[in-house]
Amino acid sequence: MEKPVCPFPDKGTLADDLLETIRAKRQRDIQWQAGRSFCLIYYPGEEREHAIKKIFDAYYADSGLNPTATPSLAELEAETVSMCASLFNGTAETCGNVTTGGTESILLAVKTARDYARKTKPHIKKPNVVLPQSAHPAFMKAFHFLEVDFIATPLNSDYSADVAAMEKAINENTIMLVGSAPAYAHGVMDNIEAIAALAKRKNLLCHVDACIGGFMLPFIKQLGYAVPPFDFSLEGVTSLSADLHKYGYAPKGSSAILYSNHELRKHQFTLYTKWNGGVYGSPTITGTRNGGCIAAAWAALKVIGNEGYMEMAAVTMQVTDKVMKAISEIPELQIISRPVMSMVSFQSHAIDVYMLADELNKRGWHFERQQLPPSLHFTFNYIHHAVADEFIADLKACVEAVKDKRLKQLGNKVQTAAVKGLSKILPAGTLAKFNKAGAEEIDNENKAAMYGMMGALSGTDDLEKIVLDFLDNIYTAKPNK
Numbered sequence: 353m354e355k356p357v358c359p360f361p362d363k364g365t366l367a368d369d370l371l372e373t374i375r376a377k378r379q380r381d382i383q384w385q386a387g388r389s390f391c392l393i394y395y396p397g398e399e400r401e402h403a404i405k406k407i408f409d410a411y412y413a414d415s416g417l418n419p420t421a422t423p424s425l426a427e428l429e430a431e432t433v434s435m436c437a438s439l440f441n442g443t444a445e446t447c448g449n450v451t452t453g454g455t456e457s458i459l460l461a462v463k464t465a466r467d468y469a470r471k472t473k474p475h476i477k478k479p480n481v482v483l484p485q486s487a488h489p490a491f492m493k494a495f496h497f498l499e500v501d502f503i504a505t506p507l508n509s510d511y512s513a514d515v516a517a518m519e520k521a522i523n524e525n526t527i528m529l530v531g532s533a534p535a536y537a538h539g540v541m542d543n544i545e546a547i548a549a550l551a552k553r554k555n556l557l558c559h560v561d562a563c564i565g566g567f568m569l570p571f572i573k574q575l576g577y578a579v580p581p582f583d584f585s586l587e588g589v590t591s592l593s594a595d596l597h598k599y600g601y602a603p604k605g606s607s608a609i610l611y612s613n614h615e616l617r618k619h620q621f622t623l624y625t626k627w628n629g630g631v632y633g634s635p636t637i638t639g640t641r642n643g644g645c646i647a648a649a650w651a652a653l654k655v656i657g658n659e660g661y662m663e664m665a666a667v668t669m670q671v672t673d674k675v676m677k678a679i680s681e682i683p684e685l686q687i688i689s690r691p692v693m694s695m696v697s698f699q700s701h702a703i704d705v706y707m708l709a710d711e712l713n714k715r716g717w718h719f720e721r722q723q724l725p726p727s728l729h730f731t732f733n734y735i736h737h738a739v740a741d742e743f744i745a746d747l748k749a750c751v752e753a754v755k756d757k758r759l760k761q762l763g764n765k766v767q768t769a770a771v772k773g774l775s776k777i778l779p780a781g782t783l784a785k786f787n788k789a790g791a792e793e794i795d796n797e798n799k800a801a802m803y804g805m806m807g808a809l810s811g812t813d814d815l816e817k818i819v820l821d822f823l824d825n826i827y828t829a830k831p832n833k
């Protein structure tokens with residue numbers, strides 16, 4: 353049997369040496385510090401980062417597992433939730449917890465709904481949640497883990513939830529409705545007012561996914577942007593998730609899940625009272641919780657405050673408006689729908705957007721490639737004020753460069769169709785096998801062919817196999833080159 357690639361270290365290593373190792377490894381990472389990434393990272397600037405880090409460091413080694421051991425952390429968590437409740441028009445009854453991220457907040461909202469239904473609607477044996485197709489896959493993860501069914505409903509032509517379709521989908525086993533404020537892919541806001549009213553009328557719970565919008569919408573509203581109601585100001589809203597580690601500008605590993613009342617939240621907690629180690633009660637999914645993240649979430653709200661968030665939201669919207677104007681002046685590109693805030697996606701009827709993506713990548717820009725329809729997605733934040741003009745110039749140049757590649761695009765289409773056919777006869781659809789099978793353009797520099805193929809294979813078992821192989825490979829240690 354071959355041994356694992358990495359031996360267990362014999363002795364300790366100096367941090368400076370480790371930093372050297374990391375420096376080399378990080379060369380391949382996105383250069384977000386230079387504002388080159390339009391996803392994943394939200395950065396409030398050096399001064400604010402420094403202040404938030406100080407509080408993180410103060411709790412670096414602390415655990416939020418046992419609130420009686422660190423009552424100060426429990427207090428910081430409760431205060432964070434209370435500040436969020438104020439921001440989202442809650443009452444003194446509004447309660448919740450700090451979690452590790454949007455996915456955990458959503459998992460908890462689904463668990464709470466499931467367990468609340470078990471108690472209040474015991475006749476429901478196979479509960480389901482009705483949500484628009486645009487809802488974040490974190491919900492599907494939650495449904496999978498918690499064995500809750502779901503009914504994903506079609507969207508309106510503007511990519512918002514079709515509330516009439518949601519109403520039609522509700523059946524005797526439905527326990528909750530979901531709306532996004534806004535949904536990630538196209539930055540489009542669902543009609544939360546209508547979804548919440550429908551939930552109330554049908555005696556269902558209503559979760560608002562404000563993971564990405566929670567710490568932008570209240571501030572751009574104050575700046576005069578049109579923001580429809582989405583929070584506890586609406587009577588039917590029973591829970592809301594908002595990520596502190598996105599536009600809250602807290603470090604990664606912090607989100608808030610809020611409920612309209614304490615009775616509901618009690619169904620979020622997990623108890624086991626018969627363990628020989630003692631009575632075990634845990635508010636969220638993880639056991640031990642990083643004290644630093646909880647404290648830093650509290651600190652971000654305190655350090656930045658309404659004024660700071662308004663300032664950063666204003667800068668972010670200036671960048672967004674500027675880039676949107678530039679995109680709308682490029683005839684080959686069409687902005688998808690009307691984003692409510694700072695996430696913009698565009699498609700093209702004239703050029704291959706995945707080829708455009710490759711060109712932009714070559715110039716050091718990082719963003720998301722989307723499917724259904726093929727489009728590119730950009731999330732803007734405060735860090736981008738310094739790069740907007742350079743990005744616009746590059747975008748224009750890259751569109752020009754791709755225009756000349758139309759013939760090649762045709763080739764890729766043929767290739768995609770060929771691979772689609774080929775995938776049906778491959779025993780195991782691995783990316784490597786696709787590569788060997790002749791999709792010669794799959795490499796880090798030119799991914800257009802690969803994304804074209806993935807679009808063609810969307811929803812198939814073959815694509816699932818490819819992605820599983822990819823994940824398995826990327827989380828496996830490789831020998832040092």
Ligand SMILES: Cc1ncc(COP(=O)(O)O)c(C=O)c1O
Binds near residue numbers: 456561563
């Ligand atoms: C609308 C929405 N919901 C949920 C999530 C999941 O959040 P996380 O990646 O923090 O788990 C995201 C992430 O982008 C999101 O945009």
